[in-house]
Amino acid sequence: MDLKCENASCPCYEKCRKQDGIRRTHSSSVSAIHSERDRFAPADPRTPEERWQRSALDLVVSAHSRLVENQEALASLAERGLDQEAVHKYRLGWLDGERGMSCIFRPRSSWGLEERLDGKTGKPTKLWIPRGYVIPSIMPDGSINRIRIRRPPEDLRDKNDPKYIAIEGGGNSLRSLNDRARAQMVLESDLDALLVDHLAGDVVGAIPLTTCGVRPDTVIFPVLSQAALILVSLDSDPISTDLTSQRVKGGGPIHSLWWKQHFQNSLRWPVPMGKDPGEAFKAGIDIRAWVLDALPISLHPAQRVCEKHSALVFDSDIAHGEIRAATRRISSACPAGAFDWLGVHRPVEIRRIKALCQEVEEAFAAADAVRFREALRTWEMVHLAAWQLVPGAERTPH
Numbered sequence: 580m581d582l583k584c585e586n587a588s589c590p591c592y593e594k595c596r597k598q599d600g601i602r603r604t605h606s607s608s609v610s611a612i613h614s615e616r617d618r619f620a621p622a623d624p625r626t627p628e629e630r631w632q633r634s635a636l637d638l639v640v641s642a643h644s645r646l647v648e649n650q651e652a653l654a655s656l657a658e659r660g661l662d663q664e665a666v667h668k669y670r671l672g673w674l675d676g677e678r679g680m681s682c683i684f685r686p687r688s689s690w691g692l693e694e695r696l697d698g699k700t701g702k703p704t705k706l707w708i709p710r711g712y713v714i715p716s717i718m719p720d721g722s723i724n725r726i727r728i729r730r731p732p733e734d735l736r737d738k739n740d741p742k743y744i745a746i747e748g749g750g751n752s753l754r755s756l757n758d759r760a761r762a763q764m765v766l767e768s769d770l771d772a773l774l775v776d777h778l779a780g781d782v783v784g785a786i787p788l789t790t791c792g793v794r795p796d797t798v799i800f801p802v803l804s805q806a807a808l809i810l811v812s813l814d815s816d817p818i819s820t821d822l823t824s825q826r827v828k829g830g831g832p833i834h835s836l837w838w839k840q841h842f843q844n845s846l847r848w849p850v851p852m853g854k855d856p857g858e859a860f861k862a863g864i865d866i867r868a869w870v871l872d873a874l875p876i877s878l879h880p881a882q883r884v885c886e887k888h889s890a891l892v893f894d895s896d897i898a899h900g901e902i903r904a905a906t907r908r909i910s911s912a913c914p915a916g917a918f919d920w921l922g923v924h925r926p927v928e929i930r931r932i933k934a935l936c937q938e939v940e941e942a943f944a945a946a947d948a949v950r951f952r953e954a955l956r957t958w959e960m961v962h963l964a965a966w967q968l969v970p971g972a973e974r975t976p977h
Contacts, residue, residue, distance in 0.1 A: 619841060621800040624752035627724065629967045630691030631748040635715070635723040636964045638746075640957060642672025642713040649673050652712070660774045660860040667953045669773050672713035674728065681734045682709045692748050709734065709744050714769045716787075718754060720912070721963040725749030727769055727789065743768070743789070753799040755784035762878050763803060764810040764848070764870070765838065767791055767831070771812075771856040779870040782880055783810065791834040809845040810873050811838045815854045848873045893948040902939070905955055909962045917969045928965045935961055 627635070646652055646666060652673045653663060661671070677683050684705040687694055695704045712729040726746045735742065755763055756776040763784045766772045772787035784806075786799060791813045795803055803809055813831035831849075838845045850859035850869065860866055871879060921928050935958040942951035 619794065621795050621797045624750060624796040624798055626750045626752065627748055628691040630689075632723050632967065633964055634685075634690045635726055635746070635749070636960060638674070638708075638726065639670055639672060639713060639715045639723060640961075642674045643670055643953075643957075644672075645675065646671060646673035646712075656712070658861060659770060659857045660866065661770065661777060664949065665773060665777045667949055667956075668777070670715055670717060670956065671773075672715075674708065674710050674713050676710040682707055684708075690746075690748055706747060708746060711744075712770075714773075716750075716752075716754065716769070717960075718752070721908075721960050723749075724752050724754070729770065745789070751796070753786060753788065753793070753796055755786045755799065755802050756780060757784035758802045760784040761807040762810065762874055763806040763808075764812055766812050766856070767814050768855065768857070774856050774860060774866060775812075775870065779867045782874065782878065783870050788813075791831050794837075803842060807844065807878065808874065809838065809842050810848040810870075811835045811845050812848050812850065812856070815849040846873065893946040893951065895943075895946070898943055898948075898951060901952070901955060902943075905959045909959060912963055912966055914966055914969045917966055920969050921965060925965070925968055928961075928968065932958070932961060932965065 643666075647663070653666065656666060656671065657663075661669075665671070674683070684707060687704070687706045690706055692706060696702065697704050709728050709730050711731055711734070714727045714729060716724040716726070718724050726749055728744045728746070730742055730744065756772060757780050760780075760783050762782065763786060764772075764775055765786050765788060766775065767788055767790060769787045769789065772785035775783065775785040784802070786803075813835055815831055831854075832847075835847045839847070850856055850864060852862045852864055853859045856866055856869075859869070918929070935954065938954040939951065939958050942954045
């Protein structure tokens with residue numbers, strides 16, 4: 580409640596240890612959050628290197644193909660409200676371990692990372708990537724900003740073992756899944772943000788922070804500043820204090836105070852059951868209704884269009900339009916002479932692009948809406964990644 584320990588009106592006054600107890604730790608944590616008000620300034624985000632993005636794209640494509648064949652993993656996501664349509668929409672994937680291990684190891688150089696030597700053996704260490712759900716953060720231009728792995732519960736050694744692992748070298752830019760929405764929602768995990776976007780993305784922009792202490796950067800700050808309403812839906816973990824480290828855990832409610840200090844149009848909006856939207860969905864909460872309950876009537880949609888079902892219907896005219904739009908985006912980003920250069924120096928990329936083009940044509944001929952959209956998105960992503968290989972790609976496109 581942020582009451583002073585010497586406040587006689589506090590209901591715990593008689594039993595409290597005043598300046599020597601838990602209340603001091605909690606109050607100092609709240610004060611630290613408040614003291615950031617005067618010195619906060621959005622920082623520029625970090626962007627990943629080109630080699631990292633190429634390896635990231637390969638991982639996303641291969642992991643996605645594994646997930647769509649893994650019925651158990653698909654069922655687990657569906658329990659969190661992310662059905663197969665969402666899996667295709669957000670390019671979610673599944674990564675298995677290898678050689679009997681619950682992880683994979685790759686040369687750091689293959690991801691463009693600086694070499695590190697083992698302190699004991701003196702040999703180069705490798706990049707550790709655990710198995711689990713592959714969750715890419717894809718920017719509007721098709722580039723991959725970061726990848727986080729949601730590890731399965733059986734791989735966690737204890738309660739302090741992290742559930743999420745970010746692949747080293749990725750970016751840290753924040754983005755809204757709908758930056759045009761007049762209402763924005765700040766959440767912790769990627770999966771919760773995808774759930775909100777999947778069920779209510781037409782009325783609110785979901786912004787995953789990855790952890791409650793992350794602050795807005797220069798990319799997301801303008802979106803938040805222009806929003807009519809910011810819903811702060813950080814996890815509702817119970818607040819506790821680790822007596823060993825003297826750190827306060829479960830900081831969602833505490834960090835919500837920071838958002839209120841810096842954005843007067845923010846509103847703390849926790850889920851009515853569970854600690855996050857994923858748990859609330861499992862408990863039977865209507866996530867869309869929960870979002871709409873927070874919005875003033877002026878931000879409600881005129882009528883609800885159920886995209887969930889209409890998106891599965893194949894319409895050849897719409898499909899032709901999607902192909903034309905993707906082709907325009909690819910062409911506008913294509914450096915001069917890109918195909919000629921790739922044909923000489925990267926023939927494998929050309930063959931890959933042609934194979935994906937064939938996949939798009941086959942899905943169109945089969946009138947398979949889900950397969951078509953998946954193939955088209957992959958075709959576009961691989962094109963954009965291939966352009967980054969061409970010398971001078973960072974200059975004015977052709």
